[in-house]
Amino acid sequence: MTNKANNPAWSILGAGAIGSLWACYAQNNGQAVELILRDQASLAAYQAHGGISFSSEQQTQLLNISACCPETLAHPIQQLLITTKAQQTIAALQSIKAHIHPKAHLVLLQNGLGITEQVQAHFPQALVLQASTTEGAYRSSRFAVVHAGRGQTLIGAASIEPRTNTSLAQSTAIAESLSFAPLQVAASENMAAVLWRKLAINCAINPLTVLHRCRNGELLSNPAALTHISQVVDEILQLSKQLHLDQYVEGLQQQVLDVARNTANNRSSMLQDIESGRETEIDAITGYLCRLAAKQGLTLPTNQFLYDEIQRITALNRR
Ligand SMILES: NC(=O)C1=CN([C@@H]2O[C@H](COP(=O)(O)OP(=O)(O)OC[C@H]3O[C@@H](n4cnc5c(N)ncnc54)[C@H](OP(=O)(O)O)[C@@H]3O)[C@@H](O)[C@H]2O)C=CC1
Ligand SMILES: CC(C)(CO)C(=O)C(=O)O
Structure with a gap:
């Protein structure tokens, strides 16, 4: 699914193990996504590689997923899946801030806590959610990802405060749009837990x-x-x-x-x-x-x- 201007439904910031995993399954499910790489040198290296080498269940395919970098990003971002390491998040977001729609959906799929509060402060009108996954993936080389273990992903309000303004309906809709088979994403009623x-x-x-x-x-x-x-x-x-x-x-x-x-x-x-x-x-x-x-x-x-x-x-x- 793409939006009206034919832009990808999801942009993915952080083309590492987890970001590439989501991008590859999206592509295999016929869903347009876009990887946002760090800079022009990374984009050139990605293009020279021809995409992501994706290994799952002993099969490897080269998937030429659409990619860009802050210098070549040419459209507003409505839905962003953030798969950098926790400590890399703010710098990565700063590099594309001008392109992020003020009311964008920002989903942090990463370990650790405390980053979402910082993200919300930078994007006060955005809907910021956090996801937690037990999928396992690793990079065997820079643009080669291996899906090493199947798991589950839960998504919900990005806070350990039991009180939250995020409705379950919102989380459910976003979880569904990130469920690229076989990846299963579900909304959690109790994300704090x-x-x-x-x-x-x-x-x-x-x-x-x-x-x-x-x-x-x-x-x-x-x-x-x-x-x-x-x-x-x-x-x-x-x-x-x-x-x-x-x-x-x-x-x-x-x-x-x-x-x-x-x-x-x-x-x-x-x-x-x-x-x-x-x-x-x-x-x-x-x-x-x-x-x-x-x-x-x-x-x-x-x-x-x-x-x-x-x-x-x-x-x-x-x-
Ligand atoms: N791998 C796994 O199995 C699991 C991971 N997690 C969590 O998921 C999150 C991501 O992990 P993982 O995918 O393994 O990590 P990786 O290090 O493989 O991926 C992080 C990616 O973010 C990119 N990045 C960093 N800074 C920027 C920037 N400024 N602009 C653009 N891209 C940037 C890195 O690019 P570059 O390559 O250029 O440095 C890298 O590709 C972590 O919080 C981790 O704890 C949770 C469960 C399982
Ligand atoms: C659960 C555990 C410890 C599995 O290795 C993990 O989440 C990690 O390595 O970050």
Whole structure:
């Protein structure tokens, strides 16, 4: 589906693993989407590659998906799926701000919290939603994406505040328009619970895989890591109670262990970022948690320790 001016229904900002995954399934479903690349050099490299090499269920196809960059964007953006890493979001949006319709639908499909508030401040009239996915994808090279694991995607109001002005009908319509088979996107009636639980699980697994340099499943046989997990979980439960979010994280300790077991062979996204010398999403994960706690007059010593450690390791990586 394209809009009246024949523009794509969705523009996708961040042609990495997740952005390319959505773009490829959209294309395979006959839906016009457009990838927005970082700059002209990236666009030239993409065009030279001939599109995205997309691998799923042992089949690979080269999909020549329409692409542009801030310098070549030639139409107003009505619906934008944002699939950059959390910490890249604001700079990426700034680069195309002039093209974003004031009342655009902006969907952040990324881990971490706290970015949507910043996006809403930049685009006060826009409808800003957050999506959370358990799909798994990775880039085997710059423009080659592998759909590694099937999951589910939930979409809803971009806040952990239970109160929200976003109607379920709006989220449902947007979820449907982003459901490019086999990707399943559904509107959540309680996105606050989804986001808080996801944040808690990321806080309890991601930094620890970096600290102990291990796959998710290896945390389970490491006594020091298990102690850290318990401490992280206890601190999150304490904060959740104070914020009246405790019903969202009932049984958290067991859930964390289950996720580590079910994703045992994964290198967490944070470990992958560190190993590739990239910035991590620690600021939108553990950093967000610690800042929220500070506003409540609470300190979370283990989470703060993990935040500081990841910052230290990232800085060492940069040298
Ligand atoms: N991969 C997965 O399986 C999952 C990922 N997630 C979450 O989804 C989000 C995206 O992850 P993922 O796709 O893996 O990350 P990637 O790093 O693969 O993709 C991010 C993309 O954003 C692009 N980007 C960064 N800055 C800009 C900019 N200024 N302008 C245009 N593009 C820009 C990057 O471009 P460049 O290549 O030029 O740097 C890159 O292509 C993250 O929050 C992640 O935690 C959640 C669940 C699963
Ligand atoms: C759930 C988990 C830990 C799976 O690897 C993840 O979301 C991540 O790596 O960011």
